[in-house]
Amino acid sequence: MYRVGVIGCRGIGIRHAAGIAELADPERAQVVAACDLAPDLLVEFQKHFAGKWPQIATYTSHREMLEKENLDILTVATSDHAHTALVVDAAAAGVKGIFCEKPLATTVEDAAAMVAACEAHGVVLSVDHTRHWMPIWHRAHELVEAGEIGDVQSIVGALRGERAMLYRNGTHCLDAICWFSGGRPIWVMGDLEPGFEDYSEYAGDGGHDPTTEPAANAYIKFDNGVTAFYGGGSKTTPGPKFSIEVIGTTGCLVIADNESATLIRDEVAETITAPAWPIEGIEAGMHELVQILETGGTPASTGRDGQAVVEVISGILASQQQGHAPIHIPTER
Known part of the structure; x- marks a missing residue:
């Protein structure tokens, strides 16, 4: 035991x-x-x-x-x-x-x-x-891995609402982007929400108060050529809390947090379902x-997946401090 x-x-x-x-x-x-x-x-x-x-x-x-x-x-x-x-x-x-x-x-x-x-x-x-242990996300990733949208070209991730904090909840969206990319992030450009222009290192309170962490937007490049756009704010933006659009050579897949997924090919949209898991x-x-x-x-x-997300988040902060310049991320692990 x-x-x-x-x-x-x-x-x-x-x-x-x-x-x-x-x-x-x-x-x-x-x-x-x-x-x-x-x-x-x-x-x-x-x-x-x-x-x-x-x-x-x-x-x-x-x-x-x-x-x-x-x-x-x-x-x-x-x-x-x-x-x-x-x-x-x-x-x-x-x-x-x-x-x-x-x-x-x-x-x-x-x-x-x-x-x-x-x-x-x-x-x-x-x-x-x-989301790695949520049925709809697991099924969506299976479809991408099986080539149902061809080769992944780009990903758009969006995080909205008052708790669109970069560390607390942005980490979930950025992880999903990295997961569906099939690659490792190699550089990132970032832009923090107004009022956080000088936010150069974590100064949060453990994720409780949204005013202690910025929302952010970012452009991410992966080692396999995939590009990604992360729209993480501002925290006043309404709409679905969390969504990912994975764009491939023959179609795209849209996942709206844990609610639904849609596969689009040849201008035809198909709702994706996943069997319930016992846990x-x-x-x-x-x-x-x-x-x-x-x-x-x-x-x-x-752990290495989690490490990659931390590197992206830190790169977003560094990019803000360097005039939104690309920040290179270590690729040898």
Whole structure:
């Protein structure tokens, strides 16, 4: 049985633990420990899962938890800028798998350190870009991979609404762009929303207050020739919260967040459907991690995938500071 620890016990951390609780075979894994800086959240976490795991140990120090609990799996659901030490320390402590919230980190250096630590210690690192575990997104990606729109030429991603924050939710849209591109980003040009012209590094509050993070627009080039346009603001823009249009040589595919997908070929539009999954989203990501530890494999959303998104986000900030110039992104990993 895998021993699981959760760091960050608000709503998303509860969903991480719920993914373990919903395993059909409870002998595969159990949550044995939780860590948070707020003692009241630890009490609520214990209460939430008391019927399933009445003996969850609680900690306010992640290092103490790692030292005492002999964990196999760690989940990280803290504020965006606080992930790095947790993941690096867990990898060194001997955990086998880590499920980390997005964005992986808030700087290029931190993301690289996290990926390097996990690879050095043989740790499976999965990043919660949730659409990898949503049926309609999975089906849409299958169609693109199968050549249903020919070769991908360009992608248009749009993020709207008051929470179109670059780090908090822009990371989801940028990840989807990278995923459907089939390549690696090699340079980016960016433009931040008015009022954030001097925003050169992450200064958010963990994704709670939209005024602490900019929305942004960007143009991205990939190593396979695909180009992408990211329209991420401003935060006052109405409309569907999240959409992606993938344009190929023989057609295009439009996905409107988790609601619908449309395949367009020869001026004929076809609604795409996907069979329901018994479990999806964050919880499915947790199931996948347990399965990988049992039988091998690679996460649908890897640490290196998360690292690429952090590089794009950081490139957008740097481009703003350099007169919207192209910022080259490392391609050797």
